[in-house]
Amino acid sequence: MLRYFDKSGSIVSSTTLSHVVHNISYNIHRMAADSHRDEQSLDDLQQAPYEEPQYIFVIAGPSGCGKSSVAKHVAEQLNYTFIEGDDCHSKENKAKMGNGTPLTDEDRKGWLNTLRKEIVTTLETAGTKGCVVTCSALKRQYRNEIRKARKEASKKAGKVILWYIFLEGSQDLLEERVEERGKRENHYMKAKMVASQFKILEMPDESEPDVATIKVDQPLDQVKKAAVQRACAIQDMPLDDALIAQEMALKARAATETS
Numbered sequence: 270m271l272r273y274f275d276k277s278g279s280i281v282s283s284t285t286l287s288h289v290v291h292n293i294s295y296n297i298h299r300m301a302a303d304s305h306r307d308e309q310s311l312d313d314l315q316q317a318p319y320e321e322p323q324y325i326f327v328i329a330g331p332s333g334c335g336k337s338s339v340a341k342h343v344a345e346q347l348n349y350t351f352i353e354g355d356d357c358h359s360k361e362n363k364a365k366m367g368n369g370t371p372l373t374d375e376d377r378k379g380w381l382n383t384l385r386k387e388i389v390t391t392l393e394t395a396g397t398k399g400c401v402v403t404c405s406a407l408k409r410q411y412r413n414e415i416r417k418a419r420k421e422a423s424k425k426a427g428k429v430i431l432w433y434i435f436l437e438g439s440q441d442l443l444e445e446r447v448e449e450r451g452k453r454e455n456h457y458m459k460a461k462m463v464a465s466q467f468k469i470l471e472m473p474d475e476s477e478p479d480v481a482t483i484k485v486d487q488p489l490d491q492v493k494k495a496a497v498q499r500a501c502a503i504q505d506m507p508l509d510d511a512l513i514a515q516e517m518a519l520k521a522r523a524a525t526e527t528s
């Protein structure tokens with residue numbers, strides 16, 4: 270991956286070396302084909318220029334783990350579109366959570382559907398290189414719902430890679446952070462709701478190889494930095510490896526769904 274930084278150290282642009290090499294060789298090939306137009310068929314042009322993939326980074330974890338703070342930072346650093354998952358909740362869902370009632374699977378169905386569509390629409394919008402999304406994604410089945418965005422968006426947008434960055438912290442720590450946040454801003458999610466999220470939380474394991482985990486019992490700046498590093502490392506992975514991880518997650522999904 271080639272990156273260009275401004276004076277403050279922020280990434281201003283990035284591209285993969287293989288992308289550059291591919292397009293140089295494509296252009297050389299095309300010039301050669303142009304000069305021998307009579308002898309060469311259009312088939313000689315082989316493939317169209319290699320498109321860089323688009324990325325979906327889903328920053329996940331229970332309330333208070335730092336999803337919004339971290340996702341905004343990663344989106345800024347990569348110059349990707351930021352999507353706040355909470356904005357996709359219905360008024361009813363927000364009122365329910367605000368009243369201290371945990372959501373059910375059924376309540377979350379519509380939310381995940383709206384969020385997935387928002388991701389797909391964003392990627393299909395010209396000029397967007399990728400998006401960074403917040404979503405608690407507490408259960409494997411919820412993560413699977415969002416994983417479907419990759420294939421849906423690929424139909425129009427080209428190659429799409431989806432990766433979870435899961436922020437991991439203890440219940441006590443997150444309750445404390447939600448409590449503190451509640452003193453500073455008016456947020457519908459109250460600290461006592463964190464316990465209900467931990468009750469249903471299914472931490473991703475090695476059967477979901479498209480998940481990177483970061484511990485949040487460290488200062489926010491360090492978590493942000495680690496998340497940007499993870500996102501950059503994922504983008505630096507050979508495309509085949511990234512896609513294999515995706516396919517493994519999808520296959521594991523198929524296995525659990527049929528069992």
Ligand SMILES: Nc1ncnc2c1ncn2[C@@H]1O[C@H](COP(=O)(O)OP(=O)(O)O)[C@@H](O)[C@H]1O
Pocket residue numbers: 330331332333334335336337338339403446447449450485486487488489490492
């Ligand atoms: N690593 C951290 N260290 C200290 N405070 C944090 C950390 N991560 C998040 N916070 C604080 O905790 C609160 C919850 O963070 P937020 O980004 O809103 O989390 P989420 O979107 O997951 O609910 C905010 O007030 C934020 O400033």
Ligand SMILES: O=C(O)[C@H](O)[C@@H](O)[C@H](O)[C@H](O)COP(=O)(O)O
Pocket residue numbers: 331332333336337355358372377404405406407458466
């Ligand atoms: O699945 C759920 O229980 C909710 O959707 C949950 O994810 C909620 O929306 C956020 O946790 C609240 O917002 P914060 O995460 O920003 O606190």
